[in-house]
Amino acid sequence: MKTRLCVLLGLVLILGIIVACAPAPTATPIPPTAVPKATTAPTQAPPPTTVPTQVSQATAVPTKAAQPTIPPTQVPAAFNWKKYSGTTIRVLLANMGYVDYLKPKLSEFESLTGIKVTFENFVEDQLRQKLTIELAAGGTSVDVFGSMTIQEGLKYEKAGWYTPLEKYVEDKNLTNPDFDFADFSKGAIKISQVNGKLVGIPLYSDAGLFFYNKELLKKCGADVPKTFEALEAAAAKCHDPKNGVFGWVNRGKGAAATSVFSSFLYGMGGQWVDSSGKPTLNTPQAIKAFQYWGDMLSKYGPPGSENNSWPQALQFFSTNKAVFWAESGQVAATLLDPKQSQVVDKVGFAQIPGGQPYAYGWILSIPPSSKNKEAAWYFIQWATNKEHELAVLKNGVPASRNSAWNNPQFKANDPHPELTQEMIKALDTAMPYMNPPIIPVQEFRDAVGEVIVTAISGGNVKAAADKAQQDAVKLLAGQ
Amino acid sequence: MVTHPSGRRLRARLGSFLQYVLVIAIVLVFSFPILWMLLMSFKTQVQNLAFPPVIIFTPTLENYQNAFVQNPFLKFSINSFVVAAGSTLLGLLVGAPMAYAVAHFKRQDMAFFILLARILPGISYLVPWFIIFNTLQLIGSYVALILTHLTVGLPIITWMLIGAFEDVPSELEDAALIDGCGVFATFRMIALPLTTPVMISASIIAFIFSWNNFLFSLIIAGPDTQPLPVAIFQFLSYMNINWGGLAAAATLVTTPTMIITLVAQRYIVSGFSLGAVKG
Numbered sequence: 001m002k003t004r005l006c007v008l009l010g011l012v013l014i015l016g017i018i019v020a021c022a023p024a025p026t027a028t029p030i031p032p033t034a035v036p037k038a039t040t041a042p043t044q045a046p047p048p049t050t051v052p053t054q055v056s057q058a059t060a061v062p063t064k065a066a067q068p069t070i071p072p073t074q075v076p077a078a079f080n081w082k083k084y085s086g087t088t089i090r091v092l093l094a095n096m097g098y099v100d101y102l103k104p105k106l107s108e109f110e111s112l113t114g115i116k117v118t119f120e121n122f123v124e125d126q127l128r129q130k131l132t133i134e135l136a137a138g139g140t141s142v143d144v145f146g147s148m149t150i151q152e153g154l155k156y157e158k159a160g161w162y163t164p165l166e167k168y169v170e171d172k173n174l175t176n177p178d179f180d181f182a183d184f185s186k187g188a189i190k191i192s193q194v195n196g197k198l199v200g201i202p203l204y205s206d207a208g209l210f211f212y213n214k215e216l217l218k219k220c221g222a223d224v225p226k227t228f229e230a231l232e233a234a235a236a237k238c239h240d241p242k243n244g245v246f247g248w249v250n251r252g253k254g255a256a257a258t259s260v261f262s263s264f265l266y267g268m269g270g271q272w273v274d275s276s277g278k279p280t281l282n283t284p285q286a287i288k289a290f291q292y293w294g295d296m297l298s299k300y301g302p303p304g305s306e307n308n309s310w311p312q313a314l315q316f317f318s319t320n321k322a323v324f325w326a327e328s329g330q331v332a333a334t335l336l337d338p339k340q341s342q343v344v345d346k347v348g349f350a351q352i353p354g355g356q357p358y359a360y361g362w363i364l365s366i367p368p369s370s371k372n373k374e375a376a377w378y379f380i381q382w383a384t385n386k387e388h389e390l391a392v393l394k395n396g397v398p399a400s401r402n403s404a405w406n407n408p409q410f411k412a413n414d415p416h417p418e419l420t421q422e423m424i425k426a427l428d429t430a431m432p433y434m435n436p437p438i439i440p441v442q443e444f445r446d447a448v449g450e451v452i453v454t455a456i457s458g459g460n461v462k463a464a465a466d467k468a469q470q471d472a473v474k475l476l477a478g479q
Numbered sequence: 480m481v482t483h484p485s486g487r488r489l490r491a492r493l494g495s496f497l498q499y500v501l502v503i504a505i506v507l508v509f510s511f512p513i514l515w516m517l518l519m520s521f522k523t524q525v526q527n528l529a530f531p532p533v534i535i536f537t538p539t540l541e542n543y544q545n546a547f548v549q550n551p552f553l554k555f556s557i558n559s560f561v562v563a564a565g566s567t568l569l570g571l572l573v574g575a576p577m578a579y580a581v582a583h584f585k586r587q588d589m590a591f592f593i594l595l596a597r598i599l600p601g602i603s604y605l606v607p608w609f610i611i612f613n614t615l616q617l618i619g620s621y622v623a624l625i626l627t628h629l630t631v632g633l634p635i636i637t638w639m640l641i642g643a644f645e646d647v648p649s650e651l652e653d654a655a656l657i658d659g660c661g662v663f664a665t666f667r668m669i670a671l672p673l674t675t676p677v678m679i680s681a682s683i684i685a686f687i688f689s690w691n692n693f694l695f696s697l698i699i700a701g702p703d704t705q706p707l708p709v710a711i712f713q714f715l716s717y718m719n720i721n722w723g724g725l726a727a728a729a730t731l732v733t734t735p736t737m738i739i740t741l742v743a744q745r746y747i748v749s750g751f752s753l754g755a756v757k758g
Contacts, residue, residue: 096717120702123715133698137609141618311720315528334719340524362717 079176084375085114089143091379092131094124096362097333097397098203102383109382115375128152135161140369143376146203150360150435153194158439162199163366168377169198179381180403187427188400191361200363201384202400204392207430208263208357209329209422210350213343216245216323228267228292228354231324235300238323247300249313249322250293252456254449255442256309257293259358259434260326261452265289267355272436272444279436279472281448282465290465294455306456318343326352328360329423333396336416349422359430361400398423440475447471513733519726527722542727550713552731559706561621562696563689566628567682570636573629575678578640579666583652593637596630604630605698612699619701627695632685639684643677644670680746687736707732 093099099121106117122130131145136159147156156162168174169181184192188202212224220238225231235247251257265271270285280286297305302316314331316322318341332349335341351357364383366376382388386403390410393399404410405424414420435441447468454464519527521538546552581590608627609618617623647670655665671678693708700709711732714725740747 094717095713095715097719100716118702121713122697122709123712124717126697126709126712129694130698133605133609137606137613139609139613139618141613318528330717340528342525 079178081113081176081378084372084378087372087375088116088118089370089372089375089379090118090141091120091144092127092142093119093121093144093146093364094127094362095121096203097330097395098362098392101392101395101397102388105388109379112382113375113378115378117379124148131161135159135367135369138369140371142367143370143372144364144366144379146362146364147200148360148362149191149194149199150432151441153199154437154439155441156365157194157197157199161365161367162194162197163368163370163373165198165200165366165377168373174374174377176381179385183386183401183403185400185402185405185427187359187430188361191359191432192363200365201380203362203364203384204389204397205359205361205400205427206328206330206398207359207423207426208260208326208352208355208434209332209426210352210355211317211325211327211332211335212348212350213317213320213323213346214348215346216320217348220323224348224350225324225353226351228264231353232292232296232300235296235324239300241302244321246302246316246322248296248324249301249308249316250297250305250326251309251313252297252301252305252452253307253309254453255445256449257452258445258448259328259360261289261293261448262358262433262435263326263352263355264293266358266431266433267352268292272433273438273476277438277476279444279469279476281451281472282462282469287461287465290451290455290461293452294458294461297456298458301456306453317347320346326355329398329419329426330396332416332419332423336396336419349416349419351422351426356433357426357430358434359427359432360434361398398427438476440478443475444472447475516726516729516733519722520730522723524721524723527726539723542723543731545724546727546731550710550728552707552710552728554703555705555707555710556731556735558621558700558704559690559708562624562628562704562706563686565621565625566632566689567636567686569625570629570632570685571678571682574633574636574681575640575671576666578637579644579670581637582641582644582647583662583666590638590641593634597634601630601694605694608695609698618699619704621704623699624696624704624706627699628689628692631688631692631695635685635688636678636681639677639681640674643674647673676746679743680748683739683743683747687739690736 103119103121106119110116121127127146131142131147134142147153169179175181184202185205187207188205189198191205192198192200192202216238217224217234220240222234222237223230225234231248237247238245239247251260262272265286268285268289270283270289271280274280302308302321310327310331313322313325313327314334317325318335320342332347335347336344338344341347364380366373366380370376384400386401389399389401390404390407393404393407393410399405405420411417411420436444438444451461451464451468455461520542521540522533522536523539523541526533526536577593581587604627608623612618612620612623651669651673652665655669660668690706691708692706696706696709700706707728711725711728714721714728
């Protein structure tokens, strides 16, 4: 009895303290530095002391210097950018090349529109954690967020966290005529739709690509493979572990391996789930793909491949230790950066042999809970405009706009036309197959990952695939 | 050898020599990751990716420059310090009387409830917390961060102090009572001074735990109050990892806790053993 009373009293006390603290935070024994508290409520006016550099949290870039560079001619007289001047929007994005480019430019948006931007960027997994908790808990302060539809699109859509954007695109009062929605590539639109609805505007869209080391390939006298059989033969021919050269590197670390594996699965005629939504992990085609993936890594890959993800594969390939590699096209930017790679002038690009390139990318969306949807839409238009898409393409980010790829100036000065050509080809045929079109993506990938690890370590692939199939069926039955 | 010591002395010398070898070997094993981190923080990206690893290289300070110039690491450090110190002080303020009450009135069952905070996985609080702090408009404030970090430090402080207070000889407390002290005066004038070393060690441990806490800070902190462990991840990007920058940032995060631990080592060890043996 007494204990229960004490617990109850304690709880009341704690709640009391919290409530008492709320209106006057200085009442608690907290160092005086705590006074200028940062409130994320969008309605509240920003503290007068905030300088533009504080907006971006990690990079204190001298933004003031960048301001006068906006030529006034870029602002069309017809479109009123200043309509939502005075509002503050909060933008949450994952760390990526596009974000590194965009962050120093935020002050340009602020002076163009008068909208203040609170910009937060995180590693992708942390962004997902933060977004999920904030949106699930009914937070209203997120105005723009980034997501990857093939990973979390169905989940977010089911939870109602996407505002359909067709209405905004068509509204002439809200959309700058220069925005030119038709300019986005087909592949980019594919990754921006969930269940046929436009849920975001693509920042960039990437596709799986095949990389080879020209110098090593020449040394062993093999050709660039075009089929799975040719790839295996060439990898076998070039595999020279005694001299520290491996025929093939790729991901083998369970669930992490599934994205690139998808190109091989679909290339061999398999699929994640059939048209009725039933998993198809133990079909003969799927088993063949698993076996192939496992054999390639165990026979021609570096030892311990079942613990490798893309950073390890990158390490091997960028230091002249691997002949062939398949990975998302975006790693090309790293491979071509002399500060990060030793294969800058040795890397060759091609389509994944016999495979079906996978497409994926990040999109910008507005949650229905946002109180500044129009200002948020202004931000999205600005962030994905033609000028920015072209600029990121020059930095090696696969742009989502056709105008960027076809820009004559870009074409003329393209230092890697071979890469550009292969990227365009891959983006054209790529499908958003990287992950299964289901909600529990991560659990499904875990089940698939176990088969991949079994295949690499030389276990019974058929038995492992049967088990994964059972797990996947159970997983989807629970939905 | 010039002198010829007797066999016994030789054996003793050999014994102590082996002892040193063993100690050095064990220290090497434990300090290797830290050494590696230090080395990485002075290398360029290419050197960091090189295989076999480069041992001899010209060190670069670029990574540290990046940490301080491109990222406001000083601001993140201040945030971390405010939150860790605030939650530790508040934890002491609440935890010490609580621990004394548990020890003095033999209410171990109450102590269990405090431990619950450590038993439950932290993420299970986050949604309710977010709702509460969001309603109170406290998301992103130091107040919210300090309150959430209490769940990290308070149980440690309380449990370490319970053991310490139980070790205070009851004769001393009885003597104080006879001299006219109430329970609170006994706590303040007898128990508190006698348990200062434990209190210091408990605070240090609570401080370090709060300093390293990542999950609560990720969800509750705003852009202006972000502490170091969250900020450190800015060096990871989609399909690109800046190893050198990451290592430099990790070194900066680790250094204060390392210094604190080295300076206060004596207290930490005595704090751990003080509650252990009951007389």
